[in-house]
Amino acid sequence: MNFATLADFFAMGGHAPYVWSAYGISLLVLLLNVAVPLLARRRYVADERRRIRREEAAQ
Amino acid sequence: MLKVCILLLSREMRVLFRRPMELANPLVFFALVISLFPLAVGPESKLLATIAPGVVWVAALLAVLLSLDGLFRSDYEDGSLEQWVLAPQPLSVLVLTKVLAHWLCSGLALVLLSPLLGLMLGLPERTLGVLLLSLLLGTPILSLLGAIGAALTVGLKRGGLLLALLILPLYIPVLILGSGALQASLQGLPAAGYLWWLASLMVLAVSLSPLAIAAGLKISVAE
Amino acid sequence: MNWTWFHKWGSPKWFYEMSGAWLKGFAIAACVLLAAGLVWALAIAPEDYQQGNSFRIIYIHVPAAFLAQSCYLMLAIAGIIGLVWKMKLADVALQCAAPIGASMTFIALLTGAVWGKPTWGAWWVWDARLTSMLILLFLYFGVIALSQAISNRDSAAKACAVLSIVGVINLPIIKYSVEWWNTLHQPATFKITEKPAMPMEMWLPLLIMVLGFYCFFATVLLMRMRLEVLKRESRTRWVRNEVEASR
Numbered sequence: 191m192n193f194a195t196l197a198d199f200f201a202m203g204g205h206a207p208y209v210w211s212a213y214g215i216s217l218l219v220l221l222l223n224v225a226v227p228l229l230a231r232r233r234y235v236a237d238e239r240r241r242i243r244r245e246e247a248a249q
Numbered sequence: 250m251l252k253v254c255i256l257l258l259s260r261e262m263r264v265l266f267r268r269p270m271e272l273a274n275p276l277v278f279f280a281l282v283i284s285l286f287p288l289a290v291g292p293e294s295k296l297l298a299t300i301a302p303g304v305v306w307v308a309a310l311l312a313v314l315l316s317l318d319g320l321f322r323s324d325y326e327d328g329s330l331e332q333w334v335l336a337p338q339p340l341s342v343l344v345l346t347k348v349l350a351h352w353l354c355s356g357l358a359l360v361l362l363s364p365l366l367g368l369m370l371g372l373p374e375r376t377l378g379v380l381l382l383s384l385l386l387g388t389p390i391l392s393l394l395g396a397i398g399a400a401l402t403v404g405l406k407r408g409g410l411l412l413a414l415l416i417l418p419l420y421i422p423v424l425i426l427g428s429g430a431l432q433a434s435l436q437g438l439p440a441a442g443y444l445w446w447l448a449s450l451m452v453l454a455v456s457l458s459p460l461a462i463a464a465g466l467k468i469s470v471a472e
Numbered sequence: 473m474n475w476t477w478f479h480k481w482g483s484p485k486w487f488y489e490m491s492g493a494w495l496k497g498f499a500i501a502a503c504v505l506l507a508a509g510l511v512w513a514l515a516i517a518p519e520d521y522q523q524g525n526s527f528r529i530i531y532i533h534v535p536a537a538f539l540a541q542s543c544y545l546m547l548a549i550a551g552i553i554g555l556v557w558k559m560k561l562a563d564v565a566l567q568c569a570a571p572i573g574a575s576m577t578f579i580a581l582l583t584g585a586v587w588g589k590p591t592w593g594a595w596w597v598w599d600a601r602l603t604s605m606l607i608l609l610f611l612y613f614g615v616i617a618l619s620q621a622i623s624n625r626d627s628a629a630k631a632c633a634v635l636s637i638v639g640v641i642n643l644p645i646i647k648y649s650v651e652w653w654n655t656l657h658q659p660a661t662f663k664i665t666e667k668p669a670m671p672m673e674m675w676l677p678l679l680i681m682v683l684g685f686y687c688f689f690a691t692v693l694l695m696r697m698r699l700e701v702l703k704r705e706s707r708t709r710w711v712r713n714e715v716e717a718s719r
Contacts, residue, residue, distance in 0.1 A: 199514075209529060211586055212529045212586040216579045216582070222575070223692045227699055235718050238712075397635075401618065402621070404627075405621055405622065421607055421649065422645045425650065457641065458638075468634065469627070
């Protein structure tokens with residue numbers, strides 16, 4: 191362990207705003223990359239199901 | 250082969266000269282952009298001379314880009330592009346001729362106009378040779394690279410801004426080398442290294458980009 | 473030579489069935505590697521004797537930059553495969569990878585800027601690497617814009633393939649010219665190029681983070697590609713079964 195206490199860890203030796211903002215925003219972008227295809231897939235499946243139901247009703 | 254190219258070249262020149270105002274547009278744009286800079290940064294000749302290399306090159310870049318937007322449009326609309334694709338001659342040679350014709354009418358005129366504007370920006374006379382030479386070597390690269398973008402976007406209704414987005418990043422080496430040559434000669438340093446680099450880039454562009462232009466045109470025509 | 477392994481890639485159904493398992497594997501690997509790498513990078517690795525703790529930004533900056541560059545190379549390779557062998561899956565891969573690559577480039581640029589503030593005293597420095605990263609971001613935007621602008625799916629894929637191949641040929645020229653420009657225009661005070669060799673305990677977490685980022689990229693790419701394959705094949709029997717089976 192490089193840090194003695196948890197407070198030290200969050201302070202990052204005075205560089206806290208830089209380190210945590212860089213990590214935070216990067217993590218956000220990574221999460222966004224995961225969320226976008228997941229949501230798109232959910233929407234696609236819902237749309238497709240509706241279409242199938244509609245076509246079955248029409249027949 | 251050569252005969253076809255010469256015929257095509259003369260046809261293209263005739264078509265271009267039929268609308269002289271359209272030929273003059275990029276030149277007027279070039280002069281206009283350059284004259285905006287003194288108005289924006291102030292009339293001190295010392296400051297102007299230091300930023301002149303960058304200003305001249307950025308203006309030349311934009312002027313070439315602007316003139317390329319319609320490079321293949323009329324051929325696309327009247328169907329002659331399809332004939333080109335079907336022609337027995339390789340498409341890459343035909344497009345190279347077409348770009349050459351376009352460069353002779355716009356790029357070359359821009360090169361010839363540049364010393365005048367250079368003098369207005371306060372460039373010393375000894376640098377004008379390098380200015381001419383760097384633009385002479387650089388503008389064909391700009392035309393060829395821009396033609397790739399024009400070929401890819403010819404089928405689109407509003408391709409102008411997209412063309413700039415696609416092509417401007419690719420122009421960066423030419424911009425760096427061209428303005429670098431001018432800056433070097435402004436500081437009294439030898440500019441030959443930059444010019445050799447520009448020349449080798451031009452050889453690369455002449456040999457490779459016609460293939461990409463041809464591929465782009467085939468895609469656009471097939472659509 | 474037996475080419476059946478290659479022809480299999482031409483079948484969307486085969487890809488969809490196989491990629492489910494790959495996706496799981498990559499996702500688990502990415503989670504484990506990124507979690508381990510983050511803890512190691514943030515808490516365990518020693519601080520730099522000059523830059524202190526701000527140096528820890530390297531553990532996301534460098535993997536993102538690596539990935540951004542190799543992703544562009546991947547675009548061009550997928551483009552060549554798509555143009556030469558007319559493989560639809562390569563087209564799908566190209567168009568799905570471009571936004572991910574752009575976001576990685578964005579991460580690399582942003583962390584570079586944040587890192588620059590404590591190290592160089594400015595948010596943005598026209599350092600050769602940062603500048604070529606910025607140009608890479610514009611190249612990605614070009615590919616994305618072109619794929620959005622062309623409505624015909626096949627033409628869009630082919631046009632993007634041509635553009636990314638042209639871009640890959642230009643990329644080394646751009647990189648070298650930017651480096652040259654940088655050394656000429658400003659004193660080389662901000663060199664992070666000649667870094668002293670890293671000690672093992674700094675270097676190992678970096679390796680883990682790089683691997684984690686690559687696995688993450690594979691995961692997200694497969695997610696996007698699977699969805700795109702479903703959309704393209706939406707009229708077939710197997711997609712219908714797939715849709716009805718999922719939530």
